[in-house]
Amino acid sequence: MSDSQSSSARALAPRRHDEILRRLAADGSVGITELANFFDVSRETIRRDMKHLAERGQLDLVHGGATLFEATEPALTERSQENAAGKAAIGRAAANLVEDGMVVFLDSGTTTLAVAHALTGRQNLTICTTSLVIALHMCRQPHVRVHMLGGEIDPSEEAAVGIDALDAIGRFRIDVAFLGGGALSPDGEVTDFTRNGAEQRSRMAATAARAYFVLDSSKFGRLTPLRIQRFELAAGIIVDAPPPAAMVEALERKGPKVIVGE
Amino acid sequence: MSDSQSSSARALAPRRHDEILRRLAADGSVGITELANFFDVSRETIRRDMKHLAERGQLDLVHGGATLFEATEPALTERSQENAAGKAAIGRAAANLVEDGMVVFLDSGTTTLAVAHALTGRQNLTICTTSLVIALHMCRQPHVRVHMLGGEIDPSEEAAVGIDALDAIGRFRIDVAFLGGGALSPDGEVTDFTRNGAEQRSRMAATAARAYFVLDSSKFGRLTPLRIQRFELAAGIIVDAPPPAAMVEALERKGPKVIVGE
DNA sequence: AGCGGATGTTGCAATATGTGGCAGACCGGC
DNA sequence: GCCGGTCTGCCACATATTGCAACATCCGCT
Numbered sequence A, B: 001m002s003d004s005q006s007s008s009a010r011a012l013a014p015r016r017h018d019e020i021l022r023r024l025a026a027d028g029s030v031g032i033t034e035l036a037n038f039f040d041v042s043r044e045t046i047r048r049d050m051k052h053l054a055e056r057g058q059l060d061l062v063h064g065g066a067t068l069f070e071a072t073e074p075a076l077t078e079r080s081q082e083n084a085a086g087k088a089a090i091g092r093a094a095a096n097l098v099e100d101g102m103v104v105f106l107d108s109g110t111t112t113l114a115v116a117h118a119l120t121g122r123q124n125l126t127i128c129t130t131s132l133v134i135a136l137h138m139c140r141q142p143h144v145r146v147h148m149l150g151g152e153i154d155p156s157e158e159a160a161v162g163i164d165a166l167d168a169i170g171r172f173r174i175d176v177a178f179l180g181g182g183a184l185s186p187d188g189e190v191t192d193f194t195r196n197g198a199e200q201r202s203r204m205a206a207t208a209a210r211a212y213f214v215l216d217s218s219k220f221g222r223l224t225p226l227r228i229q230r231f232e233l234a235a236g237i238i239v240d241a242p243p244p245a246a247m248v249e250a251l252e253r254k255g256p257k258v259i260v261g262e
Numbered sequence C: 001a002g003c004g005g006a007t008g009t010t011g012c013a014a015t016a017t018g019t020g021g022c023a024g025a026c027c028g029g030c
Numbered sequence D: 001g002c003c004g005g006t007c008t009g010c011c012a013c014a015t016a017t018t019g020c021a022a023c024a025t026c027c028g029c030t
Helices: A012-026 A032-039 A041-054 A074-081 A084-094 A110-118 A134-138 A163-169 A195-207 A245-254 B011-028 B034-037 B041-053 B084-096 B108-119 B132-139 B165-168 B195-207 B245-254
Strands: A027-030 A061-064 A064-069 A104-108 A125-129 A145-150 A151-154 A160-163 A174-177 A190-192 A211-215 A234-238 A255-258 B029-031 B059-060 B066-069 B105-106 B125-129 B144-148 B151-154 B160-161 B175-178 B188-190 B210-214 B236-239 B257-260
Touching: A012 A027, A012 A032, A012 A041, A012 A064, A012 B059, A027 B151, A032 A041, A032 A064, A041 A061, A041 A064, A041 A151, A064 A110, A084 A110, A084 A211, A104 A110, A110 A125, A110 A134, A110 A174, A110 A211, A125 A134, A134 A145, A134 B132, A134 B151, A151 A163, A151 B132, A160 A195, A163 A195, A163 B084, A163 B257, A174 A195, A190 A195, A190 B041, A190 B195, A195 A211, A245 A255, B011 B034, B011 B041, B011 B066, B029 B034, B034 B041, B034 B066, B041 B059, B084 B108, B084 B210, B105 B108, B108 B125, B108 B132, B108 B175, B108 B210, B125 B132, B132 B144, B151 B165, B160 B165, B160 B195, B165 B195, B175 B195, B188 B195, B195 B210
Parallel strands: A104 A125, A104 A174, A125 A145, A174 A211, A211 A234, A234 A255, B105 B125, B105 B175, B125 B144, B175 B210, B210 B236, B236 B257
Antiparallel strands: A027 A064, A061 A064, A145 B151, A151 A160, A151 B144, B029 B066, B059 B066, B151 B160
16 A cells, blocks of 8 residues: 555655645645545645645645645735636646746736746746736746846736836847737737836737737727737737637737637 | 674664665655664664764754755745744834835845835835835835836745846935845844845945844844945844844944834 | 535544663773 | 773653544535
8 A cells, every 4th residue: 555655654744745735836736635545644634734834834725625825915816816717728728838948928917827827837937027926926936937027016917017127028038928918809909008018018029939918708809098019929819718700810810820728 | 893793784874874865865755664674773773873964964854754955945924923023123113214205125035024014004105125025015005106126036035136136226216225134243244145135235235325224133143154245334223122232332333223123 | 405425623542753861782992 | 801982772751643533514416
């Protein structure tokens, strides 16, 4: 009945802790029964292990197991709940486009946060971001380097905007960028709420080797005031459900492909 | 020396030490009972072996055996609990030095985080910081502008370090800066753990109109490797308990005043 | 809303491990 | 041979960890 360890030797507590954290990083969550079976110990023991780790702030206890600790708080948390399943699907699709060793830019926003979560456990990435929450989350991952683009913080986005951030973007060589957006307009353009945001995304679309807009389906057909210049340089947009056919056609005629996650 | 006694020649201590370290390197952990059986010696003997190795810093003792050094350093959330009362006192004293409308720099660290908390509710501040957590907290306050200094994120500090951050410091006109530090040395100098940290703090001490080091009492008399150059340009140090008289004298002779919060 | 199964909690007992003292074995030096 | 030092094992006792069982909750399903 020995698992991977030698016969008659039990796993030491720190070994279990490591394994718990390792699985957490890999999968985002772990189950108690699953671990109890793996280590051949009782569920209480695993529960006690998790309690210790939770007290040290290394994970979040939930019914049946544990999940990664969420550093996020009110404002953003609420928004990130909306269409959480869709955003997770987008995140997975986006993560598939990322290979180990890449330099990845993550824009601010709840959808890009979902991408960050989907990248949990990946090795050797370099992450550039303007989002405080994303920087915080990713810097807690092992083997991930994080560059925070500085600048004035927009409280509603909890991310750096403004001239300093624009400036800093130019200094990086980005393999792949995931950008948010305010809306996908009926005529197949990605648009934004703010001047700064539009400018920032425009630059990223032009600078990165490949850029993708991540847009959940609630943004289809909405109207926001600012066009994102040169958005058509993006390699594609990643969505959680197919947009209306007319929109897809209008968009793909300009260049970007539509990728539907699931 | 090696007179072989019985047919079952026992392993000598150095031989055991080697095997312990070898297994550690291979598996990440070893159990005491397991080794006692393997060498056919008592568990006490193995324990004594491990104790020696632990004193030499070659392994970490844990219940039931030993592991490689714990990868999990105390999380920030845990560190911020240590001496929480003292840090809160420092925070209040620091907040008293801040007037509405000022431009305030907040360094990374748990003590400066306490300062940030003490500034909650203040109006019209402009906050500059390298710390992700402080930026996140302050940008949620109304009537506070936040500038995040960008750069590579040091995961253990969850704050920006490195050339970009150093660079950005120069662009701001700071009214008052609150800086962390690794220790207050016996001869009244503020010292630091890392080269980058020391450099960053040195620059801030020289740049800000007024700079204060915030140091809780656990840091008195400790020794860390790096002097913070020009730390004596700081206006003072803020502590939660009076340091030894000799330290105070040595420090104030160089310039900075000692402020004790309560 | 109710029900069954899975999960969480708590107190307790069994077992494993940690610690310190002590005695004997062994080694080297005189 | 005697002596001091070190290593080792054994013992007794303190502490930590673990599993179990009884009961409280929660979850998913009808």
